[in-house]
Amino acid sequence: KQEVTQIPAALSVPEGENLVLNCSFTDSAIYNLQWFRQDPGKGLTSLLLIQSSQREQTSGRLNASLDKSSGRSTLYIAASQPGDSATYLCAVQNAGNNRKLIWGLGTSLAVNP
Amino acid sequence: DGGITQSPKYLFRKEGQNVTLSCEQNLNHDAMYWYRQDPGQGLRLIYYSQIVNDFQKGDIAEGYSVSREKKESFPLTVTSAQKNPTAFYLCASSIVNANYGYTFGSGTRLTVV
Secondary structure, eight states: OOOOOEEEEEEEEEOOOOEEEEEEEOOOOOEEEEEEETTTTSOOOEEEEEEEESSSEEEEEEEEEEETTTTEEEEEEEEEEEEGGGEEEEEESSSSSSEEEEEOEEEEEEEEE | OOOEEEEEEEEEEEOOEEEEEEEEEEESSEEEEEEEOOTTTTOOOEEEETTTTTEEEEOOOEEEEEOSSSSBBOOOHHHOOOOOOEEEEEEEOTOOOOOOTOOEEOOOEEEEO
16 A cells, blocks of 8 residues: 655755755555645645656756655755745655555645745 | 636535535546545545546545536535534646646635534
8 A cells, every 4th residue: 555754744944945855655656746835724736746757857946856666756945935835745646547646744844034 | 827716715514514615627627636634634535536427436435425517517515424524625637647737726624613
């Protein structure tokens, strides 16, 4: 059974720092891995999607990597800003007919001015 | 602009009452999903639909019902059989059978009064 874990659960950093959020999964038979951002009381915003055949994706100051063999993904945020403060969620889409999303609990990020 | 619209943003339910949450998308996506989010828990799938007039139970379907009469619409009814309905409800859509991310609505917060 696929399980997704995100570490740390919470992170507080000063503005300008580069940071890494971690996501691990137990079954490497995935279709893709997605990173989302959620602001308090809001819906989810898709940040990056990495297909199972890819190693990384980049969007602006964000870079997500995928290592299927070790069951790990990282989300790298460069030069963090207070506006980056949010909860970041990782979700794995299983391979096969189901292709259900399996979610981590998220990392709550606070970037302090 | 294309997107998903959830309404209402806040909903209050009395004991024994059925309530319906609206979800409309204009993205021409085939698949639509309903998730429930509770503090300290990952997103849990309630129901999903990959085609009009067809839908499948997710992990926590008891006490909920859905319909998919139109491609654009996927309303969720929280029935009186759902004993703990207070939660944040999120609707999402995606393209079926493609490496394509999910698009989420802004959510509905349901509270039992």
